[in-house]
Amino acid sequence: MSRAPKLRSFSHALRAAAILAAIAGVGLAAQAAGGPDVLSLTMKRLDGSEQNLAAYKGKVVLLVNTASKCGLTPQYEGLEAMYGKYQDRGLVVLGFPANDFMGQEPGTDAQIQEFCRATYDVKFPMFSKISVKGADMHPLYKTLTSLPAPLGGDVKWNFQKYLVDRNGEVVAKFDPQTKPDDPKLVAKVEELLAQGS
Numbered sequence: 001m002s003r004a005p006k007l008r009s010f011s012h013a014l015r016a017a018a019i020l021a022a023i024a025g026v027g028l029a030a031q032a033a034g035g036p037d038v039l040s041l042t043m044k045r046l047d048g049s050e051q052n053l054a055a056y057k058g059k060v061v062l063l064v065n066t067a068s069k070c071g072l073t074p075q076y077e078g079l080e081a082m083y084g085k086y087q088d089r090g091l092v093v094l095g096f097p098a099n100d101f102m103g104q105e106p107g108t109d110a111q112i113q114e115f116c117r118a119t120y121d122v123k124f125p126m127f128s129k130i131s132v133k134g135a136d137m138h139p140l141y142k143t144l145t146s147l148p149a150p151l152g153g154d155v156k157w158n159f160q161k162y163l164v165d166r167n168g169e170v171v172a173k174f175d176p177q178t179k180p181d182d183p184k185l186v187a188k189v190e191e192l193l194a195q196g197s
Helices: 003-034 075-089 109-120 139-145 183-193
Strands: 042-044 050-052 060-066 091-097 161-164 170-174
Touching: 060 075, 060 139, 060 183, 075 091, 075 109, 075 183, 091 109, 161 183, 170 183
Parallel strands: 060 091
Antiparallel strands: 042 050, 060 161, 161 170
16 A cells, blocks of 8 residues: 555656656757857957947858968868859858968968968958867857857868857768868858759
8 A cells, every 4th residue: 555655756757857857858958959059249340340240140251260371271272263143142151361280371461361361362251260179269269169069079171160040050071171162162151052042
């Protein structure tokens, strides 16, 4: 007789634990779905002007850490071509020069701007040199690298790419070696562009 109340109370405890776990799970799912806002910072452009990244909300954004003296530097050409092709549909490419990998971006902002203009006729927005790893990592990249897998993790090299949807959420990451005209990257860009404006 005494076992029935104990079983009943144990059953209630299990049910309560299951409900709490379900509530916690919903909270985590909602948090993951919302994700951190990577377009909340104001950053300096190569020309010294201030740019609030929130101005790019509503667009599909491709974030890229760049370098002028890297084997992957010719990707500037493909990035500019992609920007030119999809700009009118709502794509913007944002370049963030960084000197974190074997000193491959040693120049000043003015030198980087001149190189990009003269060599690749870059018209997409380029920003002041930052760090994308280590103790002095910029807050933008602290947010990006802190994302849950497979989006987060260390920046592997120059020209790593993050795709941000029109809601300002990071939805895909592409390795540095992935060229701007890679079919998988292009397909993802077109998919996001098709999701309204």
